[in-house]
Amino acid sequence: MQVKDIMQTQIISVQLGTTLSQLLNIFKDFHSFPIVPVTNKEQTLLGIVQMRSLFDIFQPYHHNILMHNPLSMLSQETTDIFDIDIDENIGFLIIIADIIDKKVVSIQEDKDIKQAYDLMQLHKRDTITVIDQEHHLKGIISSFDIVMSVFKEKGIF
Numbered sequence: 612m613q614v615k616d617i618m619q620t621q622i623i624s625v626q627l628g629t630t631l632s633q634l635l636n637i638f639k640d641f642h643s644f645p646i647v648p649v650t651n652k653e654q655t656l657l658g659i660v661q662m663r664s665l666f667d668i669f670q671p672y673h674h675n676i677l678m679h680n681p682l683s684m685l686s687q688e689t690t691d692i693f694d695i696d697i698d699e700n701i702g703f704l705i706i707i708a709d710i711i712d713k714k715v716v717s718i719q720e721d722k723d724i725k726q727a728y729d730l731m732q733l734h735k736r737d738t739i740t741v742i743d744q745e746h747h748l749k750g751i752i753s754s755f756d757i758v759m760s761v762f763k764e765k766g767i768f
Contacts, residue, residue: 614727615720617760618741618750624648625707627657631668632702634660646738648748649711656740656748658711668705669695717742720749728757 625634625647634647647660669692698704717740718727731739731754738753762768 612724612760612764613720614718614722614724614741614752615749617724617756618720618752619756620750622648622748622751624650624654624748625660626650626652627706627708627711629707630703631705631710634707635702646740646751648740648751649707650748654747656715656717656742656746658713659715659740660707660710661712664710664712666692667710668701669697715740718752719743724752724757724760727752728754731757 623637625637627649638645638647648656649658649660650656716730716734716736718730720741720743727739731737737755738751740748741750741752743749759768
């Protein structure tokens with residue numbers, strides 16, 4: 612079975628200029644925050660926004676900066692999000708380009724679902740993006756999609 616047979620195609624994506632407030636408004640009624648693909652107008656996948664990206668907003672510095680600076684004396688501890696004072700205008704000041712994760716794990720839509728599962732296991736991800744040959748976003752596939760397809764194939768569902 613191929614990824615395109617079980618992937619989710621009705622997904623919400625955002626663009627680099629989308630504000631934090633717009634992003635939060637889109638997902639305010641969801642019971643959890645999914646990965647959100649970031650695309651350009653041609654639907655080329657540029658990256659993703661995930662929950663970790665939102666927590667990074669509360670940090671006084673970006674953790675990746677410290678990882679690349681061996682002389683840094685700054686603490687690697689995270690800030691308690693309840694103790695930090697955030698300006699109410701930050702929702703309009705931060706855009707997706709500020710919090711995008713460009714290290715995206717993707718799979719092409721014509722690959723076998725076993726390859727998708729192996730890729731998720733390798734990168735410790737529950738959800739990955741699905742792209743075509745031109746790197747256009749086609750959907751997302753989750754470990755739940757894969758498990759459900761295995762149950763269906765085995766006659767359990």
